[in-house]
Amino acid sequence: MSDETRNHRSDIGRRVALRREQLGLSREDVADRAGVAPQYLRYLEERPASPSQASLTRVARALDTTVSELSGAEPQPAGQHAAPHGRLIELDTDACYQLVAEHNVGRIALDTASGPAIVPVTYSLVDGAIVFRVKANGSGVSCVREAAETAFEVDHLDELRGVGWSVLVVGRPRQITDPAEVAALAGRTGVRPGEEERDASELWVRLHPERVTGRRVHLE
Numbered sequence: 001m002s003d004e005t006r007n008h009r010s011d012i013g014r015r016v017a018l019r020r021e022q023l024g025l026s027r028e029d030v031a032d033r034a035g036v037a038p039q040y041l042r043y044l045e046e047r048p049a050s051p052s053q054a055s056l057t058r059v060a061r062a063l064d065t066t067v068s069e070l071s072g073a074e075p076q077p078a079g080q081h082a083a084p085h086g087r088l089i090e091l092d093t094d095a096c097y098q099l100v101a102e103h104n105v106g107r108i109a110l111d112t113a114s115g116p117a118i119v120p121v122t123y124s125l126v127d128g129a130i131v132f133r134v135k136a137n138g139s140g141v142s143c144v145r146e147a148a149e150t151a152f153e154v155d156h157l158d159e160l161r162g163v164g165w166s167v168l169v170v171g172r173p174r175q176i177t178d179p180a181e182v183a184a185l186a187g188r189t190g191v192r193p194g195e196e197e198r199d200a201s202e203l204w205v206r207l208h209p210e211r212v213t214g215r216r217v218h219l220e
Contacts, residue, residue, distance in 0.1 A: 012056070015070045017045040019063045033062035040120040043105070053157045053164075091214035096167045099154065099214065101125045106154040108173075108207070110134065123152075130169060130207040131176075131185055148172070152207055167214035169207065176204040 020030050027045075031038040035058055044051055044059070051059070053067070060067045091099075100106075107118045123132040130152055150173050157164035176182055182204050 011072055012051065012070055013045045013047065015072065016041075016059060016063070019065055019070070020045075023063065025063075030059065030062045034058040037120060043120070043122075052155055087217070089216045091165070091167070091216055093212050096169075096212045096214040097125070097128075099165060099167050100130070100169070103154050103156075106130075106132075106152055108132065108134075109151045126185060126206075128209065130171075130209070131204070132207075133202050133204050135202055149210070150207065163217055165214065165216040167212070169209045170211040171207045171209045173205050173207045176206055 020027070027038050027041045031041045034041070034055075036055060040055075041059070044055075056067050056070060060070050063070075104122050104124065105120060106123050107120050110117060110119050119134065121132040121134060123130050125131075149170055152169040152171075153166065154169075155164065155166035157166070176185065185204060185206075
């Protein structure tokens with residue numbers, strides 16, 4: 001692993017990688033146990049990711065450990081695990097777009113070889129649309145249903161503190177096949193020239209939002 005990768009790892013990523021190595025498991029082993037894509041596990045280990053509580057819980061179970069151990073949180077004494085009281089606050093459209101623009105990892109509902117699945121992707125917000133790339137035959141992804149509404153979610157949840165937010169974008173995705181359009185998008189999303197054509201099985205997709213909703217939870 002390079003020094004650059006180590007420098008970009010989060011504390012959670014380091015703990016996940018260390019625990020996996022202690023158990024002598026490959027990323028594919030843990031991903032299969034946790035029901036997540038191997039690419040997602042790699043991103044979690046090597047980058048400063050903010051995994052959802054549900055995803056981190058699945059990874060913790062796959063590693064025979066706890067969310068507290070992976071997140072480095074101090075365990076609460078017995079009898080002091082009362083859930084915090086919080087209230088949901090609806091976010092307006094501008095606030096939702098701002099949160100989406102500030103992040104670059106989300107989840108998209110796609111068809112796979114084994115049926116519908118939620119797949120983590122890195123994305124960019126370009127001219128008000130969600131732009132991302134998926135492997136046509138990687139992680140079982142088979143196609144993007146252009147005619148059907150598709151859900152895309154970005155969130156950040158901290159169950160230990162009882163706070164977080166979630167933004168849901170619903171729209172109809174479209175595969176981008178025009179070379180000129182792909183090149184233009186590659187330039188706007190930080191992809192180096194020529195890299196957009198490095199893998200013929202990788203699809204560029206644009207999701208045009210039709211409904212954007214979001215909620216934030218606050219402790220009382």
